[in-house]
Amino acid sequence: MTTLRKMAEGLAGLFYPKLCLSCGRNLPPGTLKICLDCRSDLHYTDHHLYLENHFSDRLFGRIPFYAAAGLFVFRKGGRVQPLIHALKYKGNHQLGVELGRQHGLVLRESEFFADIDWILPVPLHIKKKRLRGYNQSAMYAQGLSEAMNVPYSDRILIRKTYTETQTKKGMDDRFKNVHSVFDVAKPELIRQKHVLIVDDVMTTGATLESCAKAVLAKVEARISFATIAIAEH
Numbered sequence: 001m002t003t004l005r006k007m008a009e010g011l012a013g014l015f016y017p018k019l020c021l022s023c024g025r026n027l028p029p030g031t032l033k034i035c036l037d038c039r040s041d042l043h044y045t046d047h048h049l050y051l052e053n054h055f056s057d058r059l060f061g062r063i064p065f066y067a068a069a070g071l072f073v074f075r076k077g078g079r080v081q082p083l084i085h086a087l088k089y090k091g092n093h094q095l096g097v098e099l100g101r102q103h104g105l106v107l108r109e110s111e112f113f114a115d116i117d118w119i120l121p122v123p124l125h126i127k128k129k130r131l132r133g134y135n136q137s138a139m140y141a142q143g144l145s146e147a148m149n150v151p152y153s154d155r156i157l158i159r160k161t162y163t164e165t166q167t168k169k170g171m172d173d174r175f176k177n178v179h180s181v182f183d184v185a186k187p188e189l190i191r192q193k194h195v196l197i198v199d200d201v202m203t204t205g206a207t208l209e210s211c212a213k214a215v216l217a218k219v220e221a222r223i224s225f226a227t228i229a230i231a232e233h
């Protein structure tokens with residue numbers, strides 16, 4: 001960030017108090033963006049400690065992969081939900097980087113994620129990216145990359161052209177389309193590598209699964225997954 005911008009933000013902070021991103025209460029100046037109450041109430045997982053966990057269970061048998069970890073459990077109405085909302089719909093892209101850094105510090109302590117070669121964010125649809133101005137998964141990937149000291153790229157795992165009629169089709173067709181929307185550019189970069197495919201929230205895992213399939217259709221690679229949060233069933 002430029003000095004000028006830092007100064008401007010510092011000045012703005014004098015007049016507009018900062019609010020907790022999770023609960024919206026005022027924060028004391030110069031503190032973190034999530035208040036202490038919310039921090040202590042965020043539900044962290046222990047996924048990085050076990051190859052078998054709730055995350056890997058959900059994907060088990062669908063695709064070959066190695067390790068999988070979410071940072072938080074996402075509960076409807078819980079403290080994590082407003083964070084994801086701020087990241088996706090309120091333009092708070094820096095929050096994605098910060099959560100990535102936080103998760104990266106956790107993952108770099110895990111032997112399962114010790115030999116990751118590439119961090120690949122799930123590509124956002126171009127129309128959504130235009131609307132939002134950024135890919136929230138790429139922001140998260142950037143933070144992970146900084147903390148884990150592993151490169152990330154949003155140009156390896158890519159999206160094929162938009163399936164315009166997707167929403168008009170029936171459920172079965174829609175699932176068929178999901179499997180074909182991702183592709184790998186520059187496959188030679190990830191051949192025989194350990195790639196970490198990352199997204200904001202893991203729900204059914206369909207997106208991660210189809211990204212993994214796109215990778216494995218092109219090259220042999222070891223695949224692991226990380227997300228900011230895993231939705232509770």
Ligand SMILES: [Zn+2]
Nearest residue numbers: 020023035038
């Ligand atoms: Zn709070």
